[in-house]
Amino acid sequence: MTQNSSHRSTGARIARALAIPALALATLGVTAAPPLAAQGAPRSAELDRAVAALRSIDTMRADFVQTDRSGQRTTGVMTLKRPGKIRFQYQKGVPLLIVSDGRALTMVDYEVRQVQRWPISNSPLGALLDPKRDVARFGKLIPTGNPAVTSIEVRDSKHPEYGMITLIFVKDPSAPGGMALNSWVALDSQNKRTTIRLANQKYGMAVPDSTFAYNDPRRNASTRR
Structure with a gap:
């Protein structure tokens, strides 16, 4: 595989990992699923605790490892700042960046030299970024x-074509909300x-x-990160 082909393949994996548009409504998109209580399922205290910890x-800053279905791995550093800001800085040699400035998610x-943007609310990362969203209402x-x-699974039951995303939490007394x-x-x-796995999480x-700005490669062909 050539270096360029490898980069393009990596781009496809990254798009799938964050599911930027395929899982748009699965994680609190524009058309949300009915609250669990309305579906006859009780709210769980454990679910509420996980959501409270997230909020x-x-x-936060953490190392991440992204693994696709074929087992290929890409690493990097994730930086998050509420409300609405996140940056995925990929490993050296991967010419991609995913960043949110609080209004839109940009790849x-x-x-x-391509830039794609989506509203935060239309991204699965809305579960992490949008303070107006309530994961507990739409997840199980x-x-x-x-x-x-x-483990919290979030999907729109009315739109299975959007796929789903599962958030996994581990008890940690040093983390916000435990x-x-x-x-x-x-x-x-x-x-x-x-799968995206986080490690070495640091808070506060x-x-x-x-941190959440980027150089637009369309403006200057010589632009680099």
């Missing part, structure tokens, strides 16, 4: 068999699974808003 994060491909608790692990976001799994409508650091 307690002000800033920048420096190899082909998935039994894990481990009292230290909480639970750390450990990973998430995206499954698209063609059953293509991609100062993060300037300039």
